[in-house]
Amino acid sequence: MNPPPAWSPADMPAVGASARIAEFVATWPADALDDAALHTGRRALLDTYAAAVAGSREPAAALVMRYAGSMVSAPTAMVWTSGRALSIEAAALVNGTIGHLADYDDVTSPMRGHPSVVLLPALASLAASEGSTVRQVFAAFAVGMEVIARLGRAVAVGHVGRGWHSTQTLGVIGAAAACCHLIAADRATTISALGLAVAQAAGTRANFGAMAKAFQAGQAAAAALRATGLARLGFTAGADALDGPSGFVRLYCGGEALAPALADMGHTLLEIHRSGLDVKLYPNCYATHRAVQAMLSLRREHGIGPDDVAAVEVVTSAAAQAPLVFARPRTGLEGKFSMQYAMAAALIDGAVTLASFTDRQVARPAVQALLPRVTTTEADGAPLPRWARVTVRLRAGSGGSRAGASVSRTVETLDGSAAAPVPDHRLIAKLTACLTHAGSAIDGERVGHGLLSLSPDARFATAFRDVLWPRR
Known part of the structure; x- marks a missing residue:
């Protein structure tokens, strides 16, 4: 059971969207994650890594890696496709960018975009510096999915119709919420992180068909870490940055109300079950x-x-x-x-x-x-x-x-969608095809089965690295 928030759904219209989300982030416990949601998270990690492998041979992959290498900070987090250590923001930027280059990463319909390629690079980087467990990472992933899908239900159709790239704009907000959950941030910190995420939400469909589309996904992952890190230090943001008179919804979305979409957050079936993730079987839009x-x-x-x-x-x-x-x-x-x-x-x-x-x-x-x-x-x-x-x-x-x-x-029902999911062995076959495309000698069967069996209590960063780059 999810713990009840400090208000009832009837109180929602009087409570701002940032405060509603912050309450959910602060009170939803990682140990509420069930086995089905845990496995969905593992599958998302496998699929997003596969997409990153496929994107790693694109010219833009080398360019973003060269840029990230110039960012000076402690090399804590891992570039998935090489094992190289970078700062947490730089690693998130690289992994998010290459994870979106092939346009082979997963989708969720309410968002009209790609959630995992923003959430997982941010969470994997943060987990490396926090020592988080596998369960904690995928619980935070479920929180990020919840925020993204609920925002998407409220605004995505009109928002995307106006030319915004929801993978970046909604993704950075959901990823900031997820990162706050992973560090057990309090409500005030989460409200500021959401406002700082809004300050960096700027992806546009004008960049589709160019390298910049994938950069927008990587930027969202890095920006979520930046927002969370600043808020953690006490850097403040507007409490009504999402739904205030000059907030995200009014400026970006035409003013659709968020309250109905957020009212029962924490009271009903989680979006990771309700919406699920659609695995892409073709590497295009x-x-x-x-x-x-x-x-x-x-x-x-x-x-x-x-x-x-x-x-x-x-x-x-x-x-x-x-x-x-x-x-x-x-x-x-x-x-x-x-x-x-x-x-x-x-x-x-x-x-x-x-x-x-x-x-x-x-x-x-x-x-x-x-x-x-x-x-x-x-x-x-x-x-x-x-x-x-x-x-x-x-x-x-x-x-x-x-x-x-x-x-x-x-x-109507698409193969690979949450309504018609592919079995695990087909997901592993997708990874193997991506590795072959990238010219990699990594054994896709070994990595696929390893990612799908990550122990919930293991340290995420260590377990993930050992699967991708086993010690000899």
Whole structure:
């Protein structure tokens, strides 16, 4: 059972959002974490590490590592993909950035973004300096998920629609709450940390298709540590930075009320169970994934090739395509945010993998010829639950068809989502594929099983390092 907060849900409208969150952070105990949530945390760590491995070969990985190496502080925390020790902020910046470079890291629908790639780099770094246990880290992870998902339910649709990158903007707030839980911060400290997180919430969708998108995730992880560290020293921030007259919600989100989304925090099923985490099976923007699954199914079932296709029509649920800003991508990074390229790669190659997102693959003549034949629209109605319908209109003579004949598939429940989770062995297979892509000789089976069996009472930093970089 979660301990009751100092107020009842009926009192919520009179209590500010920062104070509500701080009460939850201060009173929710780590020993309330159940085994299912603990295992979800382990899976998130495995999956986020896999995404970081995949991103480690991108040019931006070397650049952020070079920058972080210049940050002068005690080398306490670990860069996941090399074992190098850096300051806790520098390590969080690197791990968060490379964890998002391949766009292969997990998602939660209420956030409309990526929670683990912000939460886990921040918590792993802080755990290294605090000596935290595995259970304490994943309890803090659950707290961060709670804050992110509840904020997301209140504001994410309009917030993302305005052009903000919720992985950074909501992520930094949730990560600050998580870090405060890990250090057992009091309410006043947590309120200040949340305000300092708001002071650093600035990610924009204008950076999609460039290295800066991944930097925004790394920056959020580092900024959460900065906010927590300053607040711990007594550095203060506004108590109404979230929902005051000049606060985050009014400035960034159009003024949606937070009170209903936070009212029963600590009283109901945790968001780590309620929303869960969606594991990505394709390394590109999640907004394409239902359509990719539909296209791959149509290709497999009907034997369709690019020469058979007169047109591809993609219809999705409302507000689903906001991140897809490149109808005619020119680079691999731009291709990650293009429904047109996702459909072309799925149709031509029969797979969408890490190898799909190079400049050369995007520039292929067959791909470029197919892009103009893909049209996309959003349906009216509610943005959730998400769905996508792909209709392929065939050329005359394709498989005996008449001109104008078509095949169609609608996907609502996506493979890998919290509603249809992949088993642990497929998550380990994803890690192995990421290691192979990165040219690493690390044994994915060994690391995967090691991460999924981290002992709750072990010191997180030591146990994590021993799995990734065992002593010889």
